[in-house]
Amino acid sequence: xxxGVIVFPGSNCDHDAYHVISKLVGQPxxxxxxxxxxxxxxxxxxxxxxxSYGDYLRAGALxxxxxxxxxxxxxxxxxRFVLGICNGFQILCEAGLLPGVLIRNKNLHFICKHVKxxxxxxxxxxxxxxxxxxxxxxxxxxxxxxxxxxxxxxxELEANDQIVFRYCDDDGRITEEANxxxxxxxIAGICNSSRNVLGMMPHPERACxxxxxxxxxxxIFRSLTNSIEKRLKDGR
Amino acid sequence: xxxxxxxxxxxxxxxxQGKAIHTVVELLGFEPIRxxxxxxxxxxxxxxxxxxxxxxxxxxxxxNEVLANPxxxxxxxxxxTL
Numbered sequence: 001x002x003x004g005v006i007v008f009p010g011s012n013c014d015h016d017a018y019h020v021i022s023k024l025v026g027q028p029x030x031x032x033x034x035x036x037x038x039x040x041x042x043x044x045x046x047x048x049x050x051x052s053y054g055d056y057l058r059a060g061a062l063x064x065x066x067x068x069x070x071x072x073x074x075x076x077x078x079x080r081f082v083l084g085i086c087n088g089f090q091i092l093c094e095a096g097l098l099p100g101v102l103i104r105n106k107n108l109h110f111i112c113k114h115v116k117x118x119x120x121x122x123x124x125x126x127x128x129x130x131x132x133x134x135x136x137x138x139x140x141x142x143x144x145x146x147x148x149x150x151x152x153x154x155x156e157l158e159a160n161d162q163i164v165f166r167y168c169d170d171d172g173r174i175t176e177e178a179n180x181x182x183x184x185x186x187i188a189g190i191c192n193s194s195r196n197v198l199g200m201m202p203h204p205e206r207a208c209x210x211x212x213x214x215x216x217x218x219x220i221f222r223s224l225t226n227s228i229e230k231r232l233k234d235g236r
Numbered sequence: 237x238x239x240x241x242x243x244x245x246x247x248x249x250x251x252x253q254g255k256a257i258h259t260v261v262e263l264l265g266f267e268p269i270r271x272x273x274x275x276x277x278x279x280x281x282x283x284x285x286x287x288x289x290x291x292x293x294x295x296x297x298x299x300n301e302v303l304a305n306p307x308x309x310x311x312x313x314x315x316x317t318l
Contacts, residue, residue, distance in 0.1 A: 057302070057303070058305060061305065065302075094305065100307065101305055101308050103249070104250075104251075104252050105252070106250065106252055107252070108252045108253065108256055148249065148307070149307070
């Protein structure tokens with residue numbers, strides 16, 4: 001099994017993701033510069049957080065044209081796993097690999113704090129080992145994390161069980177007060193209809209060690225690693 | 237030849253920056269102002285070898301693929317012959 005962490009100019013959570021995969025998950029991982037185009041040796045790629053291309057134009061709008069993104073699209077079409085965190089989520093939306101878009105936080109603030117998110121489904125390779133309804137404590141750090149889509153798409157996401165995480169209170173209730181950025185329906189993370197591409201604004205790679213205040217992020221990396229193992233065992 | 241591209245948020249899409257600007261403008265005493273929406277403006281300088289309609293077609297493609305995100309934004313293109 002091999003993980004890859006894609007590095008765009010302006011990525012700044014790439015080392016955190018690399019650290020978690022190599023040291024805590026204990027799997028081989030490479031950095032992949034955004035000009036690379038060969039992803040054939042990887043089973044999962046992570047698009048990390050940061051400010052690719054300085055967030056110029058719109059967050060993720062320029063990174064989506066990086067050479068590696070054509071390969072990421074192909075990689076996703078092959079059923080392999082793509083995890084976009086924060087800016088990675090924004091890039092996946094801009095690239096059309098995930099539906100909808102992330103706009104300015106409702107209150108305009110850059111919000112950097114631990115939030116609670118509820119796992120809405122375990123029917124994804126990223127949450128397969130997590131009990132639905134479980135509340136995770138994971139930090140967010142963004143100014144454009146306000147998930148937006150039209151009502152039609154929202155209904156579709158709900159009907160297809162594509163909403164993977166929602167902002168919630170300590171008891172797992174989905175309330176307006178628990179919504180930090182104005183996201184429609186408290187959405188914190190969604191997957192594509194094939195379920196192998198996940199985008200989330202919270203940073204699970206920053207919540208994998210006690211000293212950082214939470215280890216809940218490990219649930220996601222453990223699920224993903226087990227899903228890769230299963231996929232490899234199935235010979236796909 | 238110069239192309240002007242105006243990118244604006246679709247109606248119904250929240251514009252917290254426009255709202256913040258609105259609040260400040262009202263604080264300065266300008267009224268009555270119903271709403272302020274923020275957008276983006278691009279100037280694209282083109283080689284004179286394109287016809288106006290070719291230029292318009294190309295710039296619309298640029299706007300659609302790069303400058304605007306059609307999920308939340310719309311655009312208007314104007315071609316100016318210098």
